[in-house]
Every structure is written in C-alpha cells, then in structure tokens.
Amino acid sequence: MQLPYVHRKREMIQELRNLKISNPEVQRLHILLHGPIGGGKSSFISSIESVFKGRMAQGALADAMGAGTSFTKKFHIKKFRDGKSGNFLPFVISDIMGLENTNKAGAHIDDITQALKGHLKDGYCFNSVGRLPEGENFYNSSPTLNDQVHCLVSVLPADRIGMMDTEEVHAVISKLREIRKKASDLKIPQVVLMTMVDNTCPQVKEDLKNIYRSKKIKGKMQECTNKLGVPMNFVYPVKNYHEEGELHNDIDILLLSALKNIVNFANDHVEEMLDA
Ligand SMILES: Nc1nc2c(ncn2[C@@H]2O[C@H](COP(=O)(O)OP(=O)(O)O)[C@@H](O)[C@H]2O)c(=O)[nH]1
Numbered sequence: 001m002q003l004p005y006v007h008r009k010r011e012m013i014q015e016l017r018n019l020k021i022s023n024p025e026v027q028r029l030h031i032l033l034h035g036p037i038g039g040g041k042s043s044f045i046s047s048i049e050s051v052f053k054g055r056m057a058q059g060a061l062a063d064a065m066g067a068g069t070s071f072t073k074k075f076h077i078k079k080f081r082d083g084k085s086g087n088f089l090p091f092v093i094s095d096i097m098g099l100e101n102t103n104k105a106g107a108h109i110d111d112i113t114q115a116l117k118g119h120l121k122d123g124y125c126f127n128s129v130g131r132l133p134e135g136e137n138f139y140n141s142s143p144t145l146n147d148q149v150h151c152l153v154s155v156l157p158a159d160r161i162g163m164m165d166t167e168e169v170h171a172v173i174s175k176l177r178e179i180r181k182k183a184s185d186l187k188i189p190q191v192v193l194m195t196m197v198d199n200t201c202p203q204v205k206e207d208l209k210n211i212y213r214s215k216k217i218k219g220k221m222q223e224c225t226n227k228l229g230v231p232m233n234f235v236y237p238v239k240n241y242h243e244e245g246e247l248h249n250d251i252d253i254l255l256l257s258a259l260k261n262i263v264n265f266a267n268d269h270v271e272e273m274l275d276a
C-alpha cells in the first residue's frame with residue numbers, strides 16, 4: 001500500500017464537498033463515534049474541521065488523557081462548514097462520551113442504541129443511569145431515516161490496544177462489541193478508526209508516509225480486527241492534529257481517506273434503505 005499522492009487531497013476534499021446523498025429522505029449523513037475516553041474522538045472531529053477550514057480549528061476541547069472521567073457529557077452533533085463556500089458539508093459527526101469501565105460513568109448502552117436509532121437530538125445529556133429528566137426535550141420519539149446514524153465508527157487508540165489484557169480495557173471492548181451488535185441488527189455499517197499511530201511507531205512519528213510500510217502499525221490494525229471483529233480493510237489508521245500549529249498534507253490525506261470511506265459507507269447504507 002502507498003500513501004495516495006498529494007493531489008488526491010484536493011480531489012478528496014472536492015468529492016466530499018460535492019457528494020450527492022443517494023436518498024432524498026436524508027439531508028446529511030450521520031456518523032457516530034464511540035470508544036474509550038482519551039481515544040481521540042474529539043480530536044478527530046476538530047481535525048476534520050481544520051481540514052475543511054484550511055486552517056487549525058480548536059473545535060471541541062480535547063480531553064487530556066488521564067483526567068479520569070469523560071469531558072463530553074452531551075450528545076453533540078457537529079456540522080461542518082466548508083471554508084471555501086461557507087456551506088454546510090453533507091455529513092455530520094456526533095461524539096459519545098467515553099465508555100468507562102465502571103457502571104457509574106460513561107454512556108449507557110441503551111442511550112447509545114437510542115442514538116443509533118435517531119432518538120437523541122443534538123444537546124441530549126448523558127449520565128450513568130440513562131436519560132436525564134431535562135433530556136426529554138432532546139428526545140425524538142419518531143425519528144426518520146434522516147435522524148438515524150448511518151455509519152458507526154469505533155475509535156481505538158493504537159498505543160493502548162496492546163494493553164488489552166487489563167480488566168478495564170477488556171470491559172471497554174466488550175461494551176464496544178455489544179454496541180456493534182446493536183448496530184448490526186440495525187444494518188448500520190461499521191468501521192474502526194485507529195488513532196495515535198504516531199505514538200505507536202517511531203518511524204511513523206518521524207514521517208507519516210511510513211505508515212503503510214510499518215509492521216508495527218499493521219500489527220495494531222490486526223489487533224483491532226481481532227478485538228472488535230471488524231475486517232482489516234475497514235480499519236483506518238489516522239493521526240489527529242494534537243500538537244501541530246499548522247496543517248500538514250500527510251495528516252490531511254490520512255484523515256480524508258478515512259473520512260471518505262466512512263461517508264461512502266454511510267451513503268451506501270441510506271441508498272439501501274431506499275429499497276427497504
Ligand atoms: N499523539 C497523538 N495524540 C492524540 C491523537 N489524537 C488525540 N490525541 C490526544 O489524546 C488526548 C485525548 O484525545 P480526545 O480527542 O480528547 O479523546 P476523546 O476522549 O476520545 O474525545 C488529547 O490530549 C489529544 O490531544 C493522535 O492521533 N496522536
């Protein structure tokens with residue numbers, strides 16, 4: 001495998017900008033991120049925002065790892081504006097608070113299932129026991145295909161997959177698998193976004209172009225496949241913007257190729273729903 005040529009960046013931005021949604025019932029394709037705290041979900045969202053703005057965006061405040069509990073307590077559906085035209089892009093990305101091990105914190109599995117089905121509106125608050133009373137206003141009792149999630153993305157940090165034997169990580173993975181099962185029942189396509197590739201392989205940290213040559217990265221992708229049961233060709237390694245002061249082509253290209261695949265699967269899904 002080779003990193004796509006740099007001119008692909010422009011092409012991919014253009015393709016995503018001009019994407020035609022294949023079902024007239026759907027205005028925007030909805031991508032839902034889930035995964036452990038500190039896995040890079042918020043960073044991915046702000047990285048995508050930066051790519052389309054053509055400059056660094058602060059986006060949602062990334063949670064410093066080790067903070068313990070998740071920063072994102074609200075269900076937030078992020079829309080993106082194209083920096084060039086100012087129009088909204090044809091996809092939205094929502095983020096769910098971290099899947100902590102304990103039952104006291106972390107998004108409730110039932111809540112996530114509700115999100116998949118499109119019951120949760122932008123601004124819905126999560127807590128450990130399910131719906132908050134004030135959450136009622138943010139509950140959609142009769143969601144249409146447009147409100148549903150069209151692709152489920154498990155965000156896994158490459159540098160922590162190796163620690164799978166710890167009880168905590170094991171608990172997170174079994175929660176992720178449970179949610180994946182719910183998504184499968186709803187026929188929602190699923191992929192893995194493998195973040196933190198720079199923390200995993202020194203050659204990749206030095207030059208992101210080494211990513212497809214790295215045995216270490218391939219091994220980590222294989223681990224994602226084994227742990228979650230998502231086929232290898234649906235595991236996308238990315239590096240999020242996290243310390244950079246400006247945009248870099250190599251980072252953008254990896255982010256965009258992951259996003260393009262995700263958006264295409266979402267679009268295939270809504271197309272299939274035409275005949276359903
Ligand atoms: N080295 C590196 N750090 C990252 C990457 N993605 C996110 N981070 C950092 O990891 C921490 C957790 O990320 P965050 O996006 O808040 O995770 P979330 O809890 O899943 O939303 C933050 O300090 C980010 O700056 C990445 O690809 N590489």
Ligand SMILES: [Mg+2]
Nearest residue numbers: 041042063072
């Ligand atoms: Mg977050």
